[in-house]
Amino acid sequence: MSNITNQTLSELIKNIKSKKISSTEVTKAFVERSEKSKKLNAYITDNFSSAIKKAKNFDEKPNFELKLPGIPIAVKDLFCTNGVKTTAGSKILNNFIPSYESTVTQNILDQGGILMGKLNCDEFAMGSSNETSFFGNVQNPIKENLVPGGSSGGSSSAVAANLTPVTIGTDTGGSIRQPASFTGTVGLKPTYGSCSRYGIVAFASSLDQAGPISKNVKDASILLEVISSFDKKDSTSIEFKRNQYSEELTNNIKGKKIGIPKEYRVEGMPQEIEDLWRKGIEYVKECGAEIIDISLPHTNYALPTYYIVAPAEASSNLARYDGVKYGFRSPGENLIDMYEKTRSEGFGEEVKRRIMIGTYVLSSGYYDAYYLKAQKVRQLIKKDFDEAYTKVDAILTPSTPSSAFKIGEKTNDPVSMYLNDIFTVPVNLAGLPGISIPAGTDQKGYPLGLQIIGKPFDEQTILNIAYSMEEKIGFKNQITDWWI
Amino acid sequence: MDLVSDQEFLIKRNNNTYEVVIGLEVHAQVISNSKLFSTSSTKFGAEPNTQVSLVDAAFPGMLPVINEFCVKQAIKTGIGLKAKINKKSVFDRKNYFYADLPQGYQISQYKYPIVGEGNVILDMPSGQKEIGIERLHLEQDAGKSIHDIDPNNTFVDLNRSGVALMEIVSKPDLRSPDEVNLYIKKLRSIMRYLGTCDGNMQEGSLRADVNVSVRKKGETNFGTRCEIKNVNSIKFMQMAIIYEANRQVDLIEDGKSIDQETRLFDTKKNETRSMRSKEDAHDYRYFPDPDLLPLEISDKFIQDIQTDIPELPDEKKKRFIDKFKLSPYEANILVSDIETSKYFEAVIKEADVKLATNWITGELFAVLNDKNLEISDSPISANNLAKLINLIKDGTISGKIAKTVFEQMVDTNENPQKIVQERGLQQQSDPKALEELIDKVIENNADKVSQYKSGKDKLFGFFVGQVMKESKGKGNPQLINKILKEKLNG
Numbered sequence: 001m002s003n004i005t006n007q008t009l010s011e012l013i014k015n016i017k018s019k020k021i022s023s024t025e026v027t028k029a030f031v032e033r034s035e036k037s038k039k040l041n042a043y044i045t046d047n048f049s050s051a052i053k054k055a056k057n058f059d060e061k062p063n064f065e066l067k068l069p070g071i072p073i074a075v076k077d078l079f080c081t082n083g084v085k086t087t088a089g090s091k092i093l094n095n096f097i098p099s100y101e102s103t104v105t106q107n108i109l110d111q112g113g114i115l116m117g118k119l120n121c122d123e124f125a126m127g128s129s130n131e132t133s134f135f136g137n138v139q140n141p142i143k144e145n146l147v148p149g150g151s152s153g154g155s156s157s158a159v160a161a162n163l164t165p166v167t168i169g170t171d172t173g174g175s176i177r178q179p180a181s182f183t184g185t186v187g188l189k190p191t192y193g194s195c196s197r198y199g200i201v202a203f204a205s206s207l208d209q210a211g212p213i214s215k216n217v218k219d220a221s222i223l224l225e226v227i228s229s230f231d232k233k234d235s236t237s238i239e240f241k242r243n244q245y246s247e248e249l250t251n252n253i254k255g256k257k258i259g260i261p262k263e264y265r266v267e268g269m270p271q272e273i274e275d276l277w278r279k280g281i282e283y284v285k286e287c288g289a290e291i292i293d294i295s296l297p298h299t300n301y302a303l304p305t306y307y308i309v310a311p312a313e314a315s316s317n318l319a320r321y322d323g324v325k326y327g328f329r330s331p332g333e334n335l336i337d338m339y340e341k342t343r344s345e346g347f348g349e350e351v352k353r354r355i356m357i358g359t360y361v362l363s364s365g366y367y368d369a370y371y372l373k374a375q376k377v378r379q380l381i382k383k384d385f386d387e388a389y390t391k392v393d394a395i396l397t398p399s400t401p402s403s404a405f406k407i408g409e410k411t412n413d414p415v416s417m418y419l420n421d422i423f424t425v426p427v428n429l430a431g432l433p434g435i436s437i438p439a440g441t442d443q444k445g446y447p448l449g450l451q452i453i454g455k456p457f458d459e460q461t462i463l464n465i466a467y468s469m470e471e472k473i474g475f476k477n478q479i480t481d482w483w484i
Numbered sequence: 485m486d487l488v489s490d491q492e493f494l495i496k497r498n499n500n501t502y503e504v505v506i507g508l509e510v511h512a513q514v515i516s517n518s519k520l521f522s523t524s525s526t527k528f529g530a531e532p533n534t535q536v537s538l539v540d541a542a543f544p545g546m547l548p549v550i551n552e553f554c555v556k557q558a559i560k561t562g563i564g565l566k567a568k569i570n571k572k573s574v575f576d577r578k579n580y581f582y583a584d585l586p587q588g589y590q591i592s593q594y595k596y597p598i599v600g601e602g603n604v605i606l607d608m609p610s611g612q613k614e615i616g617i618e619r620l621h622l623e624q625d626a627g628k629s630i631h632d633i634d635p636n637n638t639f640v641d642l643n644r645s646g647v648a649l650m651e652i653v654s655k656p657d658l659r660s661p662d663e664v665n666l667y668i669k670k671l672r673s674i675m676r677y678l679g680t681c682d683g684n685m686q687e688g689s690l691r692a693d694v695n696v697s698v699r700k701k702g703e704t705n706f707g708t709r710c711e712i713k714n715v716n717s718i719k720f721m722q723m724a725i726i727y728e729a730n731r732q733v734d735l736i737e738d739g740k741s742i743d744q745e746t747r748l749f750d751t752k753k754n755e756t757r758s759m760r761s762k763e764d765a766h767d768y769r770y771f772p773d774p775d776l777l778p779l780e781i782s783d784k785f786i787q788d789i790q791t792d793i794p795e796l797p798d799e800k801k802k803r804f805i806d807k808f809k810l811s812p813y814e815a816n817i818l819v820s821d822i823e824t825s826k827y828f829e830a831v832i833k834e835a836d837v838k839l840a841t842n843w844i845t846g847e848l849f850a851v852l853n854d855k856n857l858e859i860s861d862s863p864i865s866a867n868n869l870a871k872l873i874n875l876i877k878d879g880t881i882s883g884k885i886a887k888t889v890f891e892q893m894v895d896t897n898e899n900p901q902k903i904v905q906e907r908g909l910q911q912q913s914d915p916k917a918l919e920e921l922i923d924k925v926i927e928n929n930a931d932k933v934s935q936y937k938s939g940k941d942k943l944f945g946f947f948v949g950q951v952m953k954e955s956k957g958k959g960n961p962q963l964i965n966k967i968l969k970e971k972l973n974g
Contacts, residue, residue, distance in 0.1 A: 079545075080543075080544060080545045086544065088544070093544065096544070098543070098544070098545075099538075100538060100543070102545060197545070197547060198545065198546075198547055199545040199546075200545050201544045201545050202544075202545060202775075204774075205774035205775050206774035232549065233547060233549060234547050234549075235547065235548065235549055235550065235775060235776050235777055236774075236775065236776075236777060312771060313774050315579075315769075316577050316579050316588070316589055316769070316771070318588075319579060319581065319587065319588020319589055320542040320544070320586060320587050320588050322581060322583075322588060324583050324586070324640070325541055325542065325543075325586055326543070335582075335583055335638070339581055359769065362579070362769035362770075362771055363767055363769060364767045364769070367769075367770075367771070371771060
């Protein structure tokens with residue numbers, strides 16, 4: 001089969017199960033394409049030879065009952081993988097090889113998935129363009145010198161470029177949905193507490209969630225089914241009845257009420273985005289859903305709230321990278337000197353900026369004015385959604401305020417970079433599920449995404465809405481393989 | 485039992501009299517097989533870094549999971565301190581960098597501790613004094629930095645990292661080193677009764693930060709306090725308080741002010757030294773740990789623990805006084821250590837209370853003291869001591885012979901009945917046989933008899949002694965007394 005890497009996850013599963021292709025063939029095809037795609041810089045660490053060996057093992061003793069039978073998958077380098085280097089895109093973990101497996105990747109392995117490698121990302125997932133990675137920029141396969149979004153930029157690039165059938169990223173403020181939007185792929189951030197955070201390098205603990213990036217909605221639902229699980233090792237993991245998301249996937253959304261929040265019409269939003277949104281509304285109407293105007297009055301405060309809460313948690317979460325136990329160490333005259341040198345040299349600019357902000361907002365005398373107030377606003381933002389969900393089943397918004405930008409275009413303007421997350425951040429603050437699907441392109445031909453936000457633990461509804469919209473939209477990514 | 489002076493602890497300088505105000509933050513290691521947020525063992529004395537999980541060493545992506553048993557232990561202790569149990573408490577991160585603090589923060593409880601206000605009763609010679617408890621919270625211990633193995637490097641042992649501690653904060657109600665002594669001992673006693681902390685200060689299971697301030701006697705406002713960090717013996721706490729109080733008084737008398745600061749006690753020089761001033765104080769940037777949900781406890785959970793609370797020293801003491809007619813002093817001695825109280829109760833199950841009290845607090849304590857043994861390692865079992873007491877009680881042996889038997893029991897822990905039998909130590913209680921001995925003594929000491937009869941009463945003791953000697957110490961003293969009196973006075 002010549003076009004293995006073009007196939008969706010569900011096609012690959014079907015073809016492996018029906019023995020039309022072997023896991024080895026599939027794995028080799030993706031490895032080969034990945035090797036030809038070094039220019040994208042999507043990988044930090046490859047696990048190719050081990051993956052091919054594992055694929056052979058699978059083919060010798062196949063188990064077709066598994067949900068990911070012999071499927072090779074590359075994952076964001078934020079997931080700790082047993083015996084495979086895990087860097088979080090940072091120099092400070094450049095030499096770190098975990099002796100343990102994150103719950104989410106373990107779930108993938110348990111279902112027959114094969115680890116193909118570790119994908120590039122912004123350092124400690126802090127960034128919206130993958131430009132803060134110690135391991136360099138990632139190219140968007142849509143066009144040369146275009147960012148793939150971030151922080152899961154290696155992941156979105158790899159899926160769009162067919163280097164892996166699907167992948168998992170993490171989303172703290174939009175890090176799955178925004179890169180999906182920039183690369184014409186599907187990205188889902190599950191409800192906080194759905195996927196275990198155990199073994200994921202922490203950025204902001206109260207916001208981080210793992211989720212799938214895929215070529216289509218069906219694939220996202222398959223992968224979500226695999227990675228979502230209750231885990232005693234994560235105290236914030238939540239026990240609830242998880243659906244068989246892919247089996248229950250339906251394009252029947254008749255009578256579903258979909259909210260359109262007026263506050264998401266932000267000033268200066270390009271007309272193309274506005275048009276896309278309007279088109280999205282038409283699509284869901286055509287599918288039989290009911291459109292309801294809603295208000296999320298505290299939306300304006302989401303971004304500043306996020307940029308207090310997330311750095312605060314990050315400043316504490318990243319304290320463990322001190323050169324004492326593992327990772328990079330720069331020798332010093334004494335302990336304090338060693339700390340200073342290690343952390344000055346080991347962390348990049350953006351990470352240091354956020355550690356500074358986080359340390360500041362938690363400082364005595366500022367805590368009440370910043371962190372405490374931000375937590376209160378966060379509650380208000382959550383209440384906005386609770387209120388809205390008494391009237392609607394889901395909410396439709398654009399994913400991002402713009403399409404992908406050029407590499408280097410925003411690196412010197414952090415605030416303009418932060419604005420990328422304006423539509424995605426409220427969802428993290430409220431702990432809700434959100435999915436971004438490709439819905440069209442702008443004038444330059446760059447993909448644009450629409451976001452569907454759901455009720456807590458109601459991933460099924462947003463998957464179904466996305467599934468039916470996907471059918472109507474009929475989006476096809478225009479990838480020319482310019483890098484090969 | 486400690487001898488506590490009833491005199492106030494006051495410092496006099498020139499014409500001024502100062503009192504000392506002391507508050508303690510006791511760090512008590514929770515008895516638990518595993519750590520507060522991980523499953524690693526807490527066993528003391530293991531090879532360095534052998535009891536460290538990925539969580540304890542703060543590897544990337546590792547998350548804390550609360551150990552329910554430690555929560556129970558904290559609640560149990562709270563109940564023992566007659567304190568309010570907070571149904572909702574929050575774990576916070578206390579952020580600071582140190583080589584033996586792998587996470588870069590300690591998980592502790594800041595604004596919302598698991599246990600609120602309570603109290604501890606001290607038995608002072610003049611009566612009881614209540615010391616207020618401000619709060620009790622759970623927190624992780626840090627690891628240990630070892631600076632003296634290598635001249636150029638510090639070694640870190642993380643075995644202790646993550647072990648559960650209860651920080652028990654008193655109100656500033658203590659007024660003397662003696663009260664501090666009693667307070668620590670009472671706290672330790674309560675926790676040992678509950679099985680929540682072994683109180684072993686040598687192993688660091690119990691340490692305290694001591695807050696000291698002074699003020700002129702009669703003054704109601706508090707003076708500026710200094711905190712003496714991490715003192716690990718009662719003796720050192722007392723020495724540190726005496727030094728620190730005097731230092732503060734000297735400063736005031738010299739017209740200087742006291743800086744609020746953290747100090748260290750140098751045990752070799754017997755002085756406190758400034759560690760860091762208020763300005764240099766760490767900004768710990770406390771905030772709720774987002775990896776842990778607030779700790780919510782149901783009424784049922786607390787009730788189940790409540791039913792598991794044993795009789796505590798104060799109640800036991802009251803029972804001993806009411807039921808066994810012990811003096812408060814005796815009762816205190818017997819209840820202060822749970823093992824002693826258990827031993828006592830085992831003995832009195834089978835033997836006379838009064839004799840048991842005397843033998844335990846007298847002979848047995850002397851032997852344990854001499855041999856530096858805990859009562860749980862007593863060479864004489866409670867069962868054998870009860871047998872010995874019964875031999876005295878039923879007249880088989882005299883109290884004096886009992887001491888001889890006791891000495892042998894210390895060496896062999898043999899059944900006293902067996903010792904008495906083998907050595908033929910039964911008391912001579914046959915009146916006829918005793919009469920014979922008495923007659924013999926009277927006959928041999930005719931001169932003394934006439935002296936006695938002419939009024940030298942004191943000689944009675946001489947005759948008793950002679951008869952005892954004749955009986956090889958086995959004569960029943962009561963009988964000898966009785967018959968002698970009849971013969972001499974008759």
